[in-house]
Amino acid sequence: MIRFLKLKVHQIGRKVKASPFLNKYFPRFRDRVYWAGDRLSFARAGFIGAFCMMLPVPFQMLLGSILAYYTRANIPLATALAWITNPLTMGFIWYGGYRFGTWLLDTPPLKNIDPNIEIASQQWFSDIFPHIWQPFFLGNMVLGVIIGTIFYLLIAHFHGIQLLKQLFHKPAKSGQ
Template structure:
């Protein structure tokens, strides 16, 4: 996997530790095992981050950070992946989760109004919530497993490609 690529875009732990808003997490940020970039730590970070992103709860980043600490995986990747559900994509993703939950629960999903708003969601919350929770959990589990498998396969492919290129260069150099 492109370890150099990931290192280039990851923040340095000292930079985060010096930020006033993150001082309460200093012990967590200082833990070097949460900054390691190995196949296992990156794949598990994708699982934790994608799982947390699909949950319709506040403080998804805190859940991802706690999950990274529990699983001993890469903290910045876990927390960064939560931003898949940013304010622009969140309504679409959660509506999709709701539709999946409705399908799994064999209920008729409510059609979204022409203009989806938080007011409509708040008014329909009692009816929407069971399907949204089921759909979100199923989506979270499926995405976490798929993300983990894809990262492990990509990492393995990249390593084997690197070894082939190295072998080819050595043969060309010696031959």
Template sequence: MPRRFLQRYMPHPDTLKGNRSLRFMRHLIGDASLWMLSRRSVANAFMVGVFCALLPIPFQMVLAAGGACLLRCNLPLSIGLVWITNPLTMPIIFYGNYRLGAWLLDTPPRAAPDTLSTQWIAERLVDILPALALGSLVAAVVAGLAANVAIRLIWRWHVSRSWRRRRKQRRLRAALAAKGRNGEG
């Protein structure tokens, strides 16, 4: 995984420590293990962030921060990935989770109304909630584990590609140096 790319977009811990509104978290922000960019730390951060993003609960970022602290993985990535579910994607993702849950429970999914309102949601919440909760939990676990495995594989591929490139460059330099010593220049 391109570590420099990730470091370019991550905030520096010292900047966050100086923020007045985050003083109560100073001891967490100062923990170096929550800022590391290793294969394990980034893969687990993706797992935590994607898992929390797919749950239809308030305060997903707080849950992601707690998960990052518990698993000692990258805190900013865990929190940032929660924004997979944003106001534009949330209806689509949660409707897909609901359909998955309805399929798993073998119940027919409710048809969406022409105009969605909070009254309609409140009236149907008892019917919708079991399927939404089960579908969201299954989707979160599967997507979180898939994200973890995918990041580990991408990271390994990137490192092995880098090693091959460096090995090729060393052989080329050695060949050029040998050529120069033999006077074949």
């Protein structure tokens, strides 16, 4: 099964890299750093993917891929991390960002909301959104930077941690 998945990923990668549109408008698209990468490329992708995950905008995955291209980050990792916010998780993640924003701005969260107002309806945008947009966007943006920075540092320094473990790991004595 794993071999089949690896084969499919390689097939998709070959098709994407051969795309005339992508090669015309993104000339460096075939560069190895975008697909295989190095530690710095993966660290950048970790920041970009986590930051885009927290943004309360549509097409986070596309935004993450474009930002990864322009910052020479690993495109598959940045795209995959942006997928963490999906229709099942976005409500919880963005509500957490809103609550964090209310804490940052020291504003009370809205409590007396009419439950009959449908989210994202015209009435919701006219009655509720003007009161929540500042903590909502600020909280999600700041959390995106914080989580992205954590991902960046973990990925960038993971290799160093592995080297330190190997350096201080004492091999077992054999034959005595």
